[in-house]
Amino acid sequence: MKAAGTVSPHISRESTTMSKNSNSRVEVIKTWKLYVGGAFPRSESGRSTEVSDARGRTIGHVCRASRKDLRDAVEIAGKAAGAWSRRTGYNRGQILYRMAEMAEGRREELTQAIRDCGGGSLSEARKETNATIDRLVSMAGWTDKVEQVHGCRNQVAGPYHNMSIPEPVGVVGVIAPPTPSLLGLVSMIGPALATGCTVVALGSEPHPLPTVLLGEICATSDVPPGVVNLLTGRKSELLPHFGEHRAFDAVMAAGLSARQRKDLQIGAVDALVRCHPNLDSRPFDDEDHWTSPAALTPCLEVKTMWHPVGV
Amino acid sequence: MNKEATWEYAPAPETTSVSIDDRYGLFIDGKFVASRGRTRFDTINPSNEKTISSLAEAGKADVDAAVAAARTAFRKWSRTSPLTRAKYLYRIARRIQERARELAILETIDGGKPIKESRDVDIPLVAQHFFHHAGWCDKLRWAVPGNTDPRPIGVCAQVIPWNFPLLMAAWKLAPALACGNTVVLKPAETTSLTALRLAEILEECELPQGVVNIVTGAGETGRRLVEHKGVDKVAFTGSTEVGKRIALACAGTRKRVTLELGGKSPNIIFADAAIDQAIEGVVAGIWFNQGHVCCAGSRLFVEESIHDTFVRRLEHRMSKLRVGDPLDKNTDVGAINSREQLDRINHYMQCGVEEGATINQSNGSKMPSSGFWCRPTFFTGVQPTARIAREEIFGPVLSVMTFRTPEEAIERANDSPYGLSAGVWTDKGSKVFDIAARLKAGIVWCNTYNKFDASSPFGGFKESGWGREGGRHGLAAYLT
Numbered sequence: 001m002k003a004a005g006t007v008s009p010h011i012s013r014e015s016t017t018m019s020k021n022s023n024s025r026v027e028v029i030k031t032w033k034l035y036v037g038g039a040f041p042r043s044e045s046g047r048s049t050e051v052s053d054a055r056g057r058t059i060g061h062v063c064r065a066s067r068k069d070l071r072d073a074v075e076i077a078g079k080a081a082g083a084w085s086r087r088t089g090y091n092r093g094q095i096l097y098r099m100a101e102m103a104e105g106r107r108e109e110l111t112q113a114i115r116d117c118g119g120g121s122l123s124e125a126r127k128e129t130n131a132t133i134d135r136l137v138s139m140a141g142w143t144d145k146v147e148q149v150h151g152c153r154n155q156v157a158g159p160y161h162n163m164s165i166p167e168p169v170g171v172v173g174v175i176a177p178p179t180p181s182l183l184g185l186v187s188m189i190g191p192a193l194a195t196g197c198t199v200v201a202l203g204s205e206p207h208p209l210p211t212v213l214l215g216e217i218c219a220t221s222d223v224p225p226g227v228v229n230l231l232t233g234r235k236s237e238l239l240p241h242f243g244e245h246r247a248f249d250a251v252m253a254a255g256l257s258a259r260q261r262k263d264l265q266i267g268a269v270d271a272l273v274r275c276h277p278n279l280d281s282r283p284f285d286d287e288d289h290w291t292s293p294a295a296l297t298p299c300l301e302v303k304t305m306w307h308p309v310g311v
Numbered sequence: 312m313n314k315e316a317t318w319e320y321a322p323a324p325e326t327t328s329v330s331i332d333d334r335y336g337l338f339i340d341g342k343f344v345a346s347r348g349r350t351r352f353d354t355i356n357p358s359n360e361k362t363i364s365s366l367a368e369a370g371k372a373d374v375d376a377a378v379a380a381a382r383t384a385f386r387k388w389s390r391t392s393p394l395t396r397a398k399y400l401y402r403i404a405r406r407i408q409e410r411a412r413e414l415a416i417l418e419t420i421d422g423g424k425p426i427k428e429s430r431d432v433d434i435p436l437v438a439q440h441f442f443h444h445a446g447w448c449d450k451l452r453w454a455v456p457g458n459t460d461p462r463p464i465g466v467c468a469q470v471i472p473w474n475f476p477l478l479m480a481a482w483k484l485a486p487a488l489a490c491g492n493t494v495v496l497k498p499a500e501t502t503s504l505t506a507l508r509l510a511e512i513l514e515e516c517e518l519p520q521g522v523v524n525i526v527t528g529a530g531e532t533g534r535r536l537v538e539h540k541g542v543d544k545v546a547f548t549g550s551t552e553v554g555k556r557i558a559l560a561c562a563g564t565r566k567r568v569t570l571e572l573g574g575k576s577p578n579i580i581f582a583d584a585a586i587d588q589a590i591e592g593v594v595a596g597i598w599f600n601q602g603h604v605c606c607a608g609s610r611l612f613v614e615e616s617i618h619d620t621f622v623r624r625l626e627h628r629m630s631k632l633r634v635g636d637p638l639d640k641n642t643d644v645g646a647i648n649s650r651e652q653l654d655r656i657n658h659y660m661q662c663g664v665e666e667g668a669t670i671n672q673s674n675g676s677k678m679p680s681s682g683f684w685c686r687p688t689f690f691t692g693v694q695p696t697a698r699i700a701r702e703e704i705f706g707p708v709l710s711v712m713t714f715r716t717p718e719e720a721i722e723r724a725n726d727s728p729y730g731l732s733a734g735v736w737t738d739k740g741s742k743v744f745d746i747a748a749r750l751k752a753g754i755v756w757c758n759t760y761n762k763f764d765a766s767s768p769f770g771g772f773k774e775s776g777w778g779r780e781g782g783r784h785g786l787a788a789y790l791t
Contacts, residue, residue, distance in 0.1 A: 149456050154782050156764035157439060164768050164784055167748075249773075262563030269558045271728070272551075272570070272774045294457025302784050304768050305747050307757040 243267020
């Protein structure tokens with residue numbers, strides 16, 4: 001097993017618990033890996049962080065992604081963007097619905113993942129899992145309606161056919177909030193997938209397990225490799241690189257401090273990356289907002305096309 | 312080539328009975344007031360370098376006063392009934408139509424653009440922009456998907472360029488006011504006169520005081536305005552360089568920002584295009600408004616098989632363009648807006664020659680002895696890495712390049728940090744849709760170029776900016 005990196009406060013007070021219960025079965029302690037390009041690589045840095053449950057018992061390790069991991073993921077997401085955006089909305093809708101199906105089958109596991117690392121009551125966690133699955137179902141329905149709702153024909157004062165059609169903005173960087181660890185992440189990724197964007201997301205730092213489980217769900221849901229890429233690691237370490245990476249077309253974040261929001265915006269200036277540092281200005285359990293067309297807007301870029309009319 | 316071909320038309324000058332004051336103040340809180348400072352600057356006619364008028368350079372105290380007036384006015388204006396707001400905008404549109412001739416002449420005198428463009432393009436679009444947005448005032452709930460309770464943002468700082476002075480003012484003001492915001496507008500220092508004339512029209516239309524404030528000045532005035540703490544929303548049209556400075560200054564603030572920046576737009580001609588129309592499209596793409604157009608089709612990609620014929624016909628057409636007195640109704644290409652801009656264009660043409668491209672300026676127009684002038688120009692044999700193929704020149708200078716396959720055309724067209732607009736010319740319908748969909752640009756003109764309309768969203772991908780202006784999509788920038 002790799003040496004643990006520096007351990008964050010909510011994770012693991014006593015790693016010695018690993019050797020407890022010596023008379024019972026020795027548990028298989030897992031290292032959850034990153035999800036990049038449809039595969040599950042370790043961090044190229046070799047770093048990992050110990051994960052403990054609410055009682056401080058070690059339940060595994062997650063990889064601590066480096067800047068290089070982020071760059072690799074962005075490159076892969078960029079390569080996947082064209083083919084994903086060209087799929088029909090109908091096809092993308094089925095894939096998102098498939099994600100909902102797979103998530104439904106793993107409801108208990110997801111609920112447990114939310115609660116691991118000290119996350120709230122069972123009933124709250126169940127509510128979050130249900131809301132997350134419902135969010136995926138809602139997004140599955142958006143895929144072939146984005147253009148109708150966000151686009152239009154413009155009545156120009158001349159003999160021209162003129163229409164404005166939303167397109168996927170491209171490669172989207174997502175920094176998910178600490179909590180809700182599952183619903184926050186899926187609320188931000190869902191619109192990106194529904195509109196035809198590819199994603200590189202950094203999951204909740206204190207509650208990383210829902211992020212790695214979502215990777216497993218993607219891997220078994222016909223999501224093409226590279227379309228969703230999920231990293232676990234330190235926000236403070238990776239945030240500046242999310243802002244500055246020129247290959248992102250948009251970055252969106254939730255759960256940032258004022259300072260972090262500013263840093264993200266400053267980083268985005270160089271390539272004028274579209275920057276939405278404050279997506280949690282609407283709470284993630286605000287279903288009306290997060291299932292509305294407004295939730296899709298940050299993932300869209302509008303193209304207006306003119307053509308003369310006449311013979 | 313026929314460099315001596317000057318057509319002997321009789322001059323057809325527009326009568327210029329437009330009154331211009333010797334000096335102008337600032338328009339703050341519904342009145343023309345003197346600047347708190349003493350700094351003034353002259354605005355000149357770029358076609359003869361004569362001073363037209365003296366303008367006030369707004370300093371800190373002036374910007375403070377303008378923002379304060381806009382803030383005070385916002386309380387009432389944001390609660391004014393939508394239909395009442397609409398009626399003010401309709402009034403403004405009407406007065407602009409009625410004073411169109413005066414505005415067109417003033418625009419041409421101050422900025423150097425041909426009268427046929429200010430008369431037939433700029434000013435009609437200005438009126439349309441106010442008229443179109445007037446109608447949105449009471450329909451905003453249906454404008455932005457997902458926003459069922461739209462509200463104005465507050466005080467808008469709007470900084471506009473010199474290439475379409477009054478049209479840019481209209482693009483900024485009309486949606487802002489329709490949505491219930493108030494505004495401090497800063498026109499470009501070389502072209503402030505029509506904005507100040509618009510202030511007179513606003514007074515005439517009894518627009519409540521403080522709803523629109525206009526401060527004149529250069530970059531420093533603009534910087535003070537966008538960085539002002541009392542501003543809620545910044546809208547800028549201009550260079551990508553300044554746009555990035557503004558984005559940086561606004562990072563970490565509550566300000567919402569939209570940017571309409573530079574471009575180096577591709578215009579792609581396939582061998583199966585209607586060539587005569589395509590030639591006209593190239594002319595409209597690069598020589599309209601002396602090429603002072605952010606969406607100018609400044610990179611021409613011609614399918615290799617028709618390159619030689621196309622270039623020959625383009626040269627013939629270019630030789631027939633009339634460069635000269637902007638107030639002459641026959642003029643196609645007017646004066647370059649300023650000496651500074653002319654220097655910049657000349658520098659790029661020098662670069663083009665030094666980098667090994669072939670310059671063509673086949674145009675026999677007699678250049679006036681004073682003023683700032685540049686012959687319509689194209690370069691052939693341009694390498695994709697050349698500065699004239701990558702950087703925005705903002706002048707009547709075209710780079711001609713070739714391609715062999717649609718894939719190559721798209722790849723080269725998209726190989727730019729900019730993504731404002733693009734042109735596609737082919738008579739094959741399915742190809743139009745395929746190419747248009749794959750071009751990374753906010754506006755794609757198919758078998759046409761440089762068309763604008765109040766209902767048509769304008770704005771770019773990538774480093775060409777953030778947000779859209781015009782149409783339903785443009786309203787989102789002024790609502791929360």
